[in-house]
Amino acid sequence: MNIPVQHTTPASTAPVVPLLARHERTFEGNRFVYPALSRRSGGISVGVNLNPDKVCNFDCIYCQVDRTSLSETRFIATKELLDELESTLRLVISGDIYRTEKFQDTPRAQRRLNDIAFSGDGEPTTYRNFDEIVAACAEVKRRLCGPDVKLVLITNASMFHRRHVRRGLEILDANNGEIWAKLEAGTEAYFQLVDRTTIPFRQILDNITAAAQVRPLVIQALFMRVHGQPPPPEELDAFCDRLSEIIAAGGQIKLVQVYTVARQPAESYVRPLADAEVDAIVQLVRRRTGLAAAAFYGVAS
Numbered sequence: 001m002n003i004p005v006q007h008t009t010p011a012s013t014a015p016v017v018p019l020l021a022r023h024e025r026t027f028e029g030n031r032f033v034y035p036a037l038s039r040r041s042g043g044i045s046v047g048v049n050l051n052p053d054k055v056c057n058f059d060c061i062y063c064q065v066d067r068t069s070l071s072e073t074r075f076i077a078t079k080e081l082l083d084e085l086e087s088t089l090r091l092v093i094s095g096d097i098y099r100t101e102k103f104q105d106t107p108r109a110q111r112r113l114n115d116i117a118f119s120g121d122g123e124p125t126t127y128r129n130f131d132e133i134v135a136a137c138a139e140v141k142r143r144l145c146g147p148d149v150k151l152v153l154i155t156n157a158s159m160f161h162r163r164h165v166r167r168g169l170e171i172l173d174a175n176n177g178e179i180w181a182k183l184e185a186g187t188e189a190y191f192q193l194v195d196r197t198t199i200p201f202r203q204i205l206d207n208i209t210a211a212a213q214v215r216p217l218v219i220q221a222l223f224m225r226v227h228g229q230p231p232p233p234e235e236l237d238a239f240c241d242r243l244s245e246i247i248a249a250g251g252q253i254k255l256v257q258v259y260t261v262a263r264q265p266a267e268s269y270v271r272p273l274a275d276a277e278v279d280a281i282v283q284l285v286r287r288r289t290g291l292a293a294a295a296f297y298g299v300a301s
């Protein structure tokens with residue numbers, strides 16, 4: 001899953017933090033753990049890449065993972081991953097990270113560890129030992145970090161119906177966890193246009209609803225221009241309808257993050273929305289669903 005960017009100030013006045021293109025998945029020779037300045041959290045997010053083989057069960061047209069080259073790392077080496085997590089957390093907590101070339105420009109207000117994020121070059125919940133790795137990372141977090149540091153799962157929600165994934169979600173819940181589930185369509189047709197997967201849209205909706213009935217979710221919705229066209233108004237209406245159905249079924253959504261393409265996408269016909277277009281979707285979501293919604297802009301294009 002891609003880690004999008006955050007604007008925590010009101011959408012129309014929020015600055016663009018110029019570390020946008022720096023979400024490389026490697027840091028100082030690490031293979032699985034990478035720190036990133038997250039505009040969405042306004043701090044450092046330490047990413048854990050559970051898909052070093054770059055395999056994903058979606059093929060999103062806006063994906064920024066470079067799949068034109070093969071990865072040298074195909075499998076998770078658990079001990080190495082946990083060692084990398086520990087050393088990276090120590091680097092952030094000590095502040096030494098801000099002496100590195102890559103992070104020396106980090107604004108002072110954002111020099112804080114916000115979260116450990118399961119993310120990376122594919123869908124993290126497809127990792128077959130997902131629950132075990134979440135538990136092991138939670139143990140490292142408990143040992144090294146304050147209780148306010150979150151454990152975030154950035155996910156396409158396609159595997160929530162699997163038992164071991166549900167166990168992993170429960171471990172997140174017990175460790176200041178937050179689930180950022182992707183939902184960026186209102187109809188099967190648009191879902192397939194954007195996310196390109198064999199998994200039915202209904203499965204994603206059912207999974208999100210079931211997970212949201214247990215704990216509040218964050219929804220990530222990326223909208224863009226496809227062949228020059230922004231999402232049709234009827235698609236955005238259908239998107240709001242799907243959100244309302246989740247709430248009507250007893251699901252809790254604490255925030256809808258509306259964002260757009262911020263980095264080089266998989267397909268060249270994908271372009272970012274203008275800031276005003278992102279703002280308009282945020283307003284629509286607020287008006288139609290009553291949910292909290294926030295805007296995350298693309299880069300100036």
Ligand code: SF4
Binds near residue numbers: 058121122
């Ligand atoms: S879910 Fe989509 S954006 Fe995320 S890694 Fe898979 S293809 Fe890329």
